[in-house]
Amino acid sequence: MKSALIVFLAGIAALVFQGALARTLSPPWCPDFAWLVVVGVGLRWPAFLSGLVLATMLGYSMDLLSGSLMGQHALLRIATFLAAALAARQLDLSGAIPVGIFVFTMTLAYGFATVMMLSFFVGAPWPAISILGTAIAHAFVNVLAAGPMIRMVERILERFSDEEVGRRAPLPLGFDRGGLV
Numbered sequence: 001m002k003s004a005l006i007v008f009l010a011g012i013a014a015l016v017f018q019g020a021l022a023r024t025l026s027p028p029w030c031p032d033f034a035w036l037v038v039v040g041v042g043l044r045w046p047a048f049l050s051g052l053v054l055a056t057m058l059g060y061s062m063d064l065l066s067g068s069l070m071g072q073h074a075l076l077r078i079a080t081f082l083a084a085a086l087a088a089r090q091l092d093l094s095g096a097i098p099v100g101i102f103v104f105t106m107t108l109a110y111g112f113a114t115v116m117m118l119s120f121f122v123g124a125p126w127p128a129i130s131i132l133g134t135a136i137a138h139a140f141v142n143v144l145a146a147g148p149m150i151r152m153v154e155r156i157l158e159r160f161s162d163e164e165v166g167r168r169a170p171l172p173l174g175f176d177r178g179g180l181v
Helices: 002-022 033-044 048-066 072-090 096-121 131-166
Strands: none
Touching (some): 002 048, 033 048, 033 072, 033 096, 096 131
16 A cells, blocks of 8 residues: 555656656657656556556546546556556566567557547547657657656565565454455
């Protein structure tokens, strides 16, 4: 529980930092730190359901702070988490190059899904093909920032997961916790 709270707060801090940095850097050159926290949760989080809830909460936080279509980022963060969790369980994403390729591909897919969603719900026009260069530049910037963000999630898990496992006190009178706890 403590590690989920710390990762959630780190995701909110990354979202605020990203918003502040976006005021000085143009959009393709500003990494999507909050999205990278969700990717780190998908790649390294041990429990599926709690990771899904955490990714959803971070997505709704992005929706609230960005002023975009409500639920858009939450849905896309859920899809990102699911893709990262599936990839982490099926592929060897332990090195920097495989993670970089995954982040590059997912950044392009996330951008395409955002455009598709806006086109469907708002009727926004399709961008010109010249936007592809901007999307590729943003994907490279996300690849550069992915390592530190994923390492941050790993360190939070290493630091706080051990404390949570060892702290369960026995229940009085010999009652057992059952299978849900």
